[in-house]
Amino acid sequence: TMQRRHASRQRFATEFSQCLFDFVVQLLPTQEELAVKEDVRKLLERLIRTIEPDSRLLSFGSTANGFSLKNSDMDLCCLIDSEDRLSATDMVTMLGDLLERETKFHVKPLPHARIPIVKLSLDPSPGLPLGIACDIGFENRLALENTRLLMCYAMIDPTRVRTMVLFLKVWCKRRKINSPYKGTLSSYGYVLLVLYFLIHVKNPPVLPNLQQIPPLRPISHEETHLNGHDIWFFDDIQLLRQRWQSSNTQNVADLLIDLFKYYSRDFPYQTGVASIKSGQLKKESKGWQSDLDSPRYNDHRERNRFCIEDPFETDFNVARCVTKDGLYTIRGEFMRASRILANRPERAIIALAQLCE
Ligand code: GTP
């Protein structure tokens, strides 16, 4: 019976892996969508240059890191190369006015937000059946770097890493646990959870730790630091692919089954911090412990229910918005997914449909 169970698990995993690839491929943005988005970026860049001639508008987040689904929003970052540039607040106000006058976008400038941005959207049209949503921020160089880090991880093992990340993104949207404003986790947070699992939990690891591979030649402090944060990571992916090969040969389905299991029962939510840079850390050692019995620290403790360290801003908890209820729901969803996959329904496609119900 042991052998038979093993064979049945293998059969399921092979079929389920294929289902996952097929499912994820359909969800990728079309060439046309990518082209439209690039046109929008160029148009916006041209307009911004009428305010600040030395500015560049760069794309970050999913449109730039290889983990984008159809109709994902565009995250844009404006960099200004001149010395005496306008403040982000002024730029947001001026750009908001300009876009309102010159374009058909719905414009919502948020000059006084913690990170000032302009929010834009375009209504659906025949060429753009689902419209477009876009945020423009300023000088967010760390976001550009973490986008590049995620992109490098996606490139090391495109099939397994991208399939897992994209699937997890769809899954968390369908299961409605992807709303930082409502106490659950951002997409960025889920991507970090997948990478953490592939770098630090899996043994042998599926991915190397790019932030711990030393540079080939000595490089200066200035080159590796940005606003006091160490942003070094090994980014010569071609070289890496020649010299490094994971000895983990599990297929996507097996990895996903293990990931759901890990986050439903093994990750130490109470005391642990998931750090893709340093592996598992203790909340205590980062000063992130949640003093659950003391009502005085109410605010602080809500901030650190669930801890995911940002790869560069290491004093920043990417999961700070997750509330007690939010975490309960998220863990419940990991358990539900785990249960569905442990049951191994007759057809893998049924499992997939149930997962994303
Ligand atoms: P979708 O928009 O759902 O496709 O996902 P996404 O990959 O674009 O992720 P998300 O919109 O959550 O974040 C976009 C980018 O913003 C990320 O790649 C990060 O660069 C940055 N970002 C988002 N949330 C945080 C955060 O909490 N901290 C930091 N430092 N950066 C963040």
Ligand code: MG
């Ligand atoms: Mg995004």
